[in-house]
Amino acid sequence: MAAELGLAALWLAAALSVLQLIGGALAQRDTNSDLAKLVRPAAVMQGLLAGFAFLVLLYLFAVTDLSVKLVAANSHSDKPMIFKLAGAWGNHEGSMLLWITVMALAGGLIGFVERRLPEQTMQATLAAQAFVGLGFYAFLLLSSNPFERLPEPAMEGMGLNPLLQDIGLAFHPPTLYFGYVGLSVAFSFAVGALLTRQVNPDFARAMRPWVLGAWIFLTLGITAGSYWAYYELGWGGWWFWDPVENASLMPWLAATALLHSVSVLAARDALRTWTIMLGVVAFSMSMLGTFLVRSGILTSVHAFAADPERGTFILGLLILYIGGALLLFGLRASSISEGDRFSVTSREGALVFNNVMLSAILGIVLLGTLYPLLTEAFDVRVSVGPPYFNPVGAVFTIPMLMVMAVGPLLRWRQDSFTRVKWPIIISAVVMVAVLALVVILGSYSILADLGLAVAVALGIGSFMPLRGRNLLRVPIATWGMVVAHFGIAVALFGMASESAFSEEKLAAISVGESTQVGPWQVTLDAVEPVAGPNWTAIQANLGASYDGGTSIELTPQSRNFWAPPQETTESVLATRWNGQLYAVVGNEAGDGRWQLRLWWKPFVTLIWYGGILVALGGLLALIGRVKTDLKRRYVVKRAGDRRAEAAS
Template identity: 45%
Template sequence: MIVELGHYALVMALAVALIQSVLPVIGSIRQDAGLMALAPAAAVTSFFLVLLAFIALTVSYVTSDFSVQNVWENSHSLKPMIYKISGVWGNHEGSMLLWILILVFFSALVAFFGGNLPAALKANALAVQAWITAAFLFFVLLTSNPFQRLNPAPIEGRDLNPILQDVGLAIHPPLLYLGYVGFSICFSFAIAALIDGRIDAAWARWVRPWTLAAWTALTAGIAMGSYWAYYELGWGGWWFWDPVENASFMPWLAGTALLHSALVMEKREALKIWTVLLAIITFSLSLLGTFLVRSGVLTSVHAFATDPTRGVFILGILVVFIGGAFSLFALRAQSLKQGGLFAPISREGALVLNNLFLTTATLTVLVGTLYPLVLEAVTGSKISVGPPFFNLTFGPLMVPLLLAVPFGPLLAWKRGDLLAVSQRLYAAAGVSLLTALAVVYFATGAPVLAALGIAMGVWLICGSLTDLAYRAGAGRVDLQVMWQRFKGLPRSAFGTALAHLGLGVSVIGIVAVTAFSTELVTTMKQGGQTVSGPYTLVFEGLRPNTGPNYTELQGRFAVSRDGEQFATVTSAKRIYTARRMPTTEAGILTIGPSQLYVSLGDETPDGGTVVRVWWKPWVTFIWIGTIIMSVGGIVSLFDRRLRVGAPAASRKRAAAAEQAI
């Protein structure tokens, strides 16, 4: 019964979304407050209906109801409870339901927190959200129904894909979808503003919190996915420029540009047209990512679906929304007023430079991702565009951007003094230079580019700290006053500094592991030993082990340094009972910020075992940096100046205005 209730709730949600997509727009055209007021109520109703459907599917997984085809294909009665729950979104149908749930959740948030929004803008934005909701509800109900029944019901399920039975995959998709779908709010506000013809600083103030929230979630989601692939797939890499990885990275790059552009628009009413265009582009890239993952055009561990019918349906959604949005933009762009003027050397100028490099980098990743697909579709020829292309094109674009980052927050609005800012950054530059020299001195034979790359990471860290120190008055006031000023800084200042500092930490990790990691592939027998970095590993042999729904062969390695054993690393080759699918469970020993990474291969005819061992110095900085960046986004969201909507007039001012009338 719960399954039928969930299916019925989805049908009702579609009906409500259709009402929400039409009547509020008519109300905004006619200035009918009653019709516009339908939008918030419909948004909240849609959320609860989709939530009911999601709960129904979750209950089916938890109770192992194999009469539901989706549960039978992706679950097993012996599977641990956490993976029964995460299995809800570990497949195409369930993940699409989660996608829609997050979409209507954001709509409900706008309805709840958008009390200060102009009625027409709020109604139109929620109507645009409803257009997206209705399109994807049609898609789910017609091609991807998660509540399809089986008769007779199988006794046991086929189990979830083994590589998805991991805590990282329980967290990664929800975070990623919060980012992907969160940008839909920015898109809806952009389309609503184009419909209404009103784009000003207040619009940017309403858009920026949603952009920041989506960017924060997407940052955490990408980082979680990167770490999952690193430890679960047994390949020892943290990023491979996989097309589906790129599909999530492109909205992040465009969203970063949008975040900075919206700041310029809010503070100076500049870059209006560009900010609206970025809002459209960012969500369009999110839709493109959804298409790539679910169309069957890609073969990837990340891809969900291979049904071309679904791909055509999503392609239709893509064409309608992206084509429609750009057509509306083209019609309205000429009528939009240009923003304020500013000098090239100013904070606005620095943020424009930021946007220039970020959008160019996004275009580079887009071309590298889509070109092989387009070429194969047109000519039938297959080519591979891999890490060498992206490293040679994307990397050089990031270098000048990273060098410029510390200057931006220190420059004044409208017109800045580059010489004065450079003087404030003398200490940061000095520390960075000393770091480069130290890397060359202590890491014998270190590549010069590696030393410069690590110095660049230190430059970003010191630059972010310099910004806080300067704002607090360091060197100009006594310590007590400086401390009071520091405590009184807006939270957005701390958030910006943390985001830039985290970027610097990640840069250090990326450069260090790229330049100094070592890899060894060898065959080992029990009692054999090998050396990786400063450590010696002794192979203690293989032993069988049994889990709740798998069997595995574990390899144990004693780790020692200077002849003294201090740790043991366990790696495994695992077979899941239901699917008979093997997986590799890497053994990872974290030593400070570095890691020793051990992966088992196949057994050899002479009784040995193929073993791959990596020594990865400073590798954890990659993910520590992204965590710091996400924390920076959260801190900025709590800035009291960052509100959803224009500030409401105080009662005293309102009363004074009435008396004046």
């Protein structure tokens, strides 16, 4: 019964989105027609219905209703509750339902709260949101119905891929999806603004919180995904330039560019068409990412649920929406008047530089990700990895980060470098000094050396906008920028440090023996079998002591899950303030020795702390913007009330 309710709610939601689309389209002729007035309520109702359908799916997974195909294929009655729930989105159908739910909820929320823009623009925006949503409803209902019943209830579920049975992964996909799909709002705003030709600072201020919100979730999702890959895959790496990872990085790059250009539009009424373009591109990258992940068209270490037929459907949607939006852009862009002008040496100039560099990096990642598809057409199979992405990306990332250290110091409209001479000199001196130091200390790779130098310079530079100001009076949004920029420096330091100073040890040792990695002495105390709720494992008991200090116990495992039958490697981490010891146990060598793979990774944790700081900065900026905005609205309302009073 529950499954049918969920399905009915989805069909109703899809029907409402048709109403929303038609109403929004008719509203372009007459904003006050009856149908036009239905657009907002339809959006809200659609959000509620999709949310309800998703709750139903969660319920089906919670009670392990084995008459539902999706539950039977992805869950198991033995699973811990949290992973039963996570199983709801740890598969194709469920994750597409999550996608449409987030999209409908976002549409409902703008329908409910957004009152700044002219009603016509809002109706156009909601119509665009409904139009995009409709394609995904069709996809879900016609080819990926999550509520499909089995002819006969299954005796027991197939279980969830053990790699996905991890607390980090339980929250990684929803976080990422909030980001991915949150960008649909920016897309709809951009299309709405193109339709009504209303591109101005008000539009930018209305769009900004949505971009910020989506960007915060994307940042957190990528950070969490990277940490998950780091400890769950047991390979010791934190980023593999895997297509699925790139699929999440590309929308982030576009959203980061959008975030900065929308600020220019809001503050200075410049970069009008460019901002619209980025709004279209950002969500296009989300859809492209979904297509790459869902179609299994690219070889990826975590391309699960590959299905060419579904890939074709998403490809169709992709062409329709991206092509449609770009066509609209091409038709309308010239009719959007040019915004305010500015000098090259100005805040706007620095932000344009940031945007150009981010676009270049986006292009590089996109090319590298799609290149294997291109060569496959000529029957040549290749894979593109770090030797391409790292150096080519760095050529644009490093100059961007250098400008980022001083850009926020520049004034809007027109400024001169002589005014900010000292901060530039200080940053440059710090950078050169650190570079000289690391080059003298040891010869690491050029990229690691440069990374460390730029990280330290940027770390100092990121606080410079605060100099000579009363810290209590600095706007929250400015704090947000400082924290986010500092977070980038912190993450970069972690990445460069991991690349420069990591030490690795591969050893086969018997019980009682020990081995050394960096400052750590690791002893194999015992190897024993252990059992969990749905797995058994071989566990190595390791005693690890840092620099001769007291020994801590570490227990890496090699686990055998029985539903579905699969082996996984459970690595362990010993975290200190200055880095992490990473240990993996392998097979028995045959003569009583056990394989151990150990890494000492100095300051590696800064990568993810940096990511969290970036997201925190985004949150501060969001709070600051919303606060200022509410104040502005209050002032406008008060002024209106007073005028009304005076008139009466």
